[in-house]
Amino acid sequence: MARLPFSLTNRQMPKTPFRLQSSATVTLGGVLREVVLGRLKEIVEQAAASLGLEVMQVELVGGGKHRLLRITLDKDVEGGVSLDECEMVSHQVSAVLDAEDLIPGDSYQLEVGSPGIERALTTPRDYARFTGQLAKLVLREPLGKHKTLVGRLTGFANGVVTITVDEEPLNVPLDQISKANLKFEWPKG
Numbered sequence: 001m002a003r004l005p006f007s008l009t010n011r012q013m014p015k016t017p018f019r020l021q022s023s024a025t026v027t028l029g030g031v032l033r034e035v036v037l038g039r040l041k042e043i044v045e046q047a048a049a050s051l052g053l054e055v056m057q058v059e060l061v062g063g064g065k066h067r068l069l070r071i072t073l074d075k076d077v078e079g080g081v082s083l084d085e086c087e088m089v090s091h092q093v094s095a096v097l098d099a100e101d102l103i104p105g106d107s108y109q110l111e112v113g114s115p116g117i118e119r120a121l122t123t124p125r126d127y128a129r130f131t132g133q134l135a136k137l138v139l140r141e142p143l144g145k146h147k148t149l150v151g152r153l154t155g156f157a158n159g160v161v162t163i164t165v166d167e168e169p170l171n172v173p174l175d176q177i178s179k180a181n182l183k184f185e186w187p188k189g
Contacts, residue, residue, distance in 0.1 A: 039102055047092035048073055051085050056115060056122075060108075067108040072115055076129070081114040121180040127156035130182060137163060137172060138179040150183060 040058060048055045057072040073081050073089060090112040096102075097110075121127055121135065130153055137149045149172070151165035159174045 039100070043093055043096045043102075044071055044089075047089045047096075050092070051088060053081060053085060053089065069108055069110050071110070071112045073112065074115055074119075086112045086114070117184050118181050121182065124156060124159070124174065127153060127161050127174070127180075131155060134183040134185050135163065136181055136183050137161070137177050139172065140176050140178045143170060143172065143176075 041055075044058050045055050053073045053075050055071065056074050057070070059068075059070045059072075061068050061070065071089065071093065073086065075081050075085075090110055093112070094110055121130065133153055135151070135153050139147050139149065141147075143149065146165075149163055149165050149170065151163045151170075153161065154164045154169060155162035161172045161174060161177065161180075163170055163172060
């Protein structure tokens with residue numbers, strides 16, 4: 001499913017860009033950093049959970065009048081996240097952020113979307129979940145003479161991804177994958 005953005009003008013974000021992901025890496029200072037991050041994560045996760053969605057990423061980029069708060073959501077069902085679900089999360093998050101005046105400043109853009117049809121594979125759960133799908137893996141070190149593999153994910157166990165390339169199953173340790181994503185396949189027939 002393609003990214004489905006919604007942009008709303010709200011209060012301006014802090015002057016220093018930050019990114020909140022599962023690793024919670026942020027470049028705000030001290031107490032403000034902890035308060036903003038903790039509450040922002042709570043707000044987004046509560047809105048997403050109310051609709052049975054998973055928060056994949058919360059990211060703040062840009063500065064000045066060009067700040068963007070990007071939220072990426074996912075769902076474990078065929079068809080993924082719908083346009084209506086993105087809109088509902090956008091409205092819920094926006095309302096809470098405005099009511100709490102959590103983010104200082106004048107304005108920012110809020111974008112809520114799905115990971116898309118060629119979504120990144122970032123967790124062990126992703127490799128297991130998308131077994132049977134066509135994927136592209138970029139390796140840290142070449143496997144044989146190939147640093148990029150395109151094939152069908154055929155398994156994941158004990159930190160090893162199995163991908164079948166040209167009918168040959170290859171085992172790739174997860175820590176040897178620098179980047180991976182699904183590849184779109186046109187329906188046959």
